[in-house]
Amino acid sequence: MIPPATRPPLRLLLAAPRGFCAGVDRAVRIVEEALARYGAPVYVRHEIVHNRHVVDGLRARGAVFVEELSEIPDDGRPVIFSAHGVAKSVVSEALSRRLVTLDATCPLVTKVHREVERQHARGRHLLLIGHAGHPEVLGTMGQLPEGAVTLVQDVAEAEAVQPPAGAALAWSSQTTLSVDDTAGIVAVLARRFPDIAGPAKEDICYATSNRQAAVKALVARGAERVIVVGAQNSSNSRRLAEVAERAGAAGALLVEQPESLDAGGFAGCAAIGLTAGASAPESLVQAVIDRLRRRFDLAVEEVRVAEETIAFRLPPGLAPRTARDTLAAD
Template identity: 55%
Template sequence: MPESDKRPLTIRLCQPRGFCAGVDRAIQIVVLALKKYGAPVYVRHEIVHNRYVVEGLQNLGAVFVEEIDEIPADHRHCPVVFSAHGVPKSVPRDAAERALFYLDATCPLVSKVHKQAIRHHRLGRHVVLVGHAGHPEVIGTMGQLPDGAVSLIETEEDVARFAPADPAALGFVTQTTLSVDDTAGIIGALKQRFPAMQAPAAESICYATTNRQDAVKETAPGADLFLIVGAPNSSNSRRLVEVAERSGARRALLVQRAADIDWDEIGAIRTLGLSAGASAPEIIVNEIIEAFRERFDVTVDLAITATETEDFPVMRALRDVELTRADMAFVNG
């Protein structure tokens, strides 16, 4: 389309957005394992919730399985990587019984929640986990403790129905990728019903979730459309869509690639908000901006609300391998 025919469009680009330190570390672990040990490297569950990343790692030689019993007996010498979401204690125990060599890519902030839950349990408290049923992180956290030691709470309605054996011996933790506002409401309701309930030693919702939600809150008011780059099974990405809608965007959508955008449906927008969930690579954000440039006279307004400096090192077994920019080109562009 000729430049003169293009309608003006301001893109409010959130910063921070996209990969967090935990996601970056998990992807690096798979790439480094492939460099050090060769293909195949098995990965239990999606390493992060993003098909572009998963397919890129598959092209490098990673093989994704849902359970480790899917690994062929003659491949037991191959490394298996546990995803960033964390796993129940039964998984590494099963891996050890099968004599598998495993690398645990659990995000350190998820591991912190595991430790918080274990601490509550050791102090004689029943653990209340605020999270979403079926999410891998929730399954992993509940799997740190014996059956019946953890109760999952998803909504304030769940709080009203919750009937613990000892209301004076409760401690809570939360899934790291929840909506800050929703979680505050649920925890407030829990504290009102159970005033003796103990909080974790530190905040459970991770810095990246909070920062990305704050950036969306800042940029959503007055936006005709807000796009969140992320996968449908990405909890933190779905929460960003909800935050955008609640914070003043006329409409908010979750998209995985530029090809997902229905251009006929977008209509005459003048202001677009754009962010990405913590498992979405920057290369897709750039792809979407370029798709809008083809159709609009685009001005990008970078909205910086926080600076992230966190860096989580990989495990010692992989620190002798050099990671180059070319190794990560499939996610960095």
């Protein structure tokens, strides 16, 4: 640790909004409340959100994470579907096994599921903008019969895609994509297929858009480099790093664990930016700030581009108990 009197000055521009979104907060609360109501173990299909710190914390409290329902014994314990959503085949499998299920799918992902169902019911073939293999994409594609969806990952694929001849078309997107990249892909699809239908409301969620706008504001305010607190498998976190570099930052660093950050790497910078993906808790942001303080005379400035007041309700039966509920039970 450098003695306080000799630490070089550094402006830290702190993005706002950052970190947990309403969908992630709801998903984590569902697991916590399920553990409180049912006790351990509670099974969770896939990581509830893409953040190792969050997952490890829930695992320590009794959550058991699996990739497939086949890994879950028929012991009557609850199983939770992750915030990314699941295919209809997964729901059907759970019903056939009479599993007790709790759905932590983000309501904004559910909105996309219902939208693609409506477009399919109108006889349209769906072009889904997203990343192959991402659980949200797998869940969205799994809302429709096989062959009803074609995945488009980038502008090159938008230029080359060949949907079924004569089919009416609609497009939808993963909720955690780059706003700018998605706009470019949609422009290509609209040029090639002028009659293509789009969603009634934008599929990219408010939290993704706000966090990307905040990162652009950090760079505009002078951040030479940007730290993104988030996991490597977190789509929205990776997009934040890309947005920072495209906005003009000399570099963007995706940090999953604060202790892995080499603060000395920012020597010579006058100002850097800090944000967090939608699945990264604020405690990790503060741990990064603490780590930087050991190396620099830090001046923290918040850069806010939006206020977020959205909150999602827990599923029926999982809402936290009130004092009145407790008295009634007694």
